[in-house]
Amino acid sequence: MSAQILIVEDEIKIARVLQLELEYDGYRAEIAHDGVQGMEMATAGGWDLILLDIMLPRLNGIEVLRRFRRKNEQTPVLLLTARDTVLDKVMGLDQGANDYITKPFEIEEVLARIRANLRFSSKKGEVEEDRLTVADLTLNPKTREVRRGEKEVHLTPREFDLLYYLMRH
Structure with missing residues (x-):
């Protein structure tokens, strides 16, 4: 079964390109165009990975991440944003993001980071021991x-x- 990826991105063209590229690579991808819709879809569950923009209408990506992490600490979340200062990156990672990709980006890098995060999260899921x-x-x-x-x-x-x-x- 292919991994399911949620794209939370308000720029329609970027979201569509990401969706097409992910589907071409064999993933199943769905799009949310604002923070409220993204939060609802993310917490509904079933996602193997979430691509999350920071500057979203209705509810910003950092707040979506903060709320999502209260409910789910295991699903990898990759921030995909134009905000590229060190402070923005540190804040995003400290709030629970697994990775931080700045726009403009090369799709090959995004796909490689997705593969890396999915590999790591699938290994975590194989743990059987209690501690x-x-x-x-x-x-x-x-x-x-x-x-x-x-x-x-x-x-x-x-x-x-x-x-x-x-x-x-």
Whole structure:
């Protein structure tokens, strides 16, 4: 079964080009043209990956990401935006984005980043064990809970994914 990708992009031509390219590569893609519609579709579930613009009408992409991450920490979200300052990138990644792609972009790079994120997220889904332990650090991949000894450690989604990767490898 091909991966399902949600494109949340208000520029109709860009959204359509992305959809056509993704479908040509064998993905199933749907489009939302504003933040409210994107949030509704994202939380409805069933997505393997979400491409999310930041500057959206009705509800900006960072707020969509923030709300979505409260409900779903595992689906990869790639920010696709014209905002290219270091502060914008840091803010997006700290809010839970898995990657940040600036416009204008080359479609080959977008497709490569999608493949990389889908590979990583599919490996996370294969975990069967209840927890990983290194010294007194314990990580539960199913509940995304981390403990050092008896104390709970709070991590951003990105920090959790990095720690998970390091503990697995």
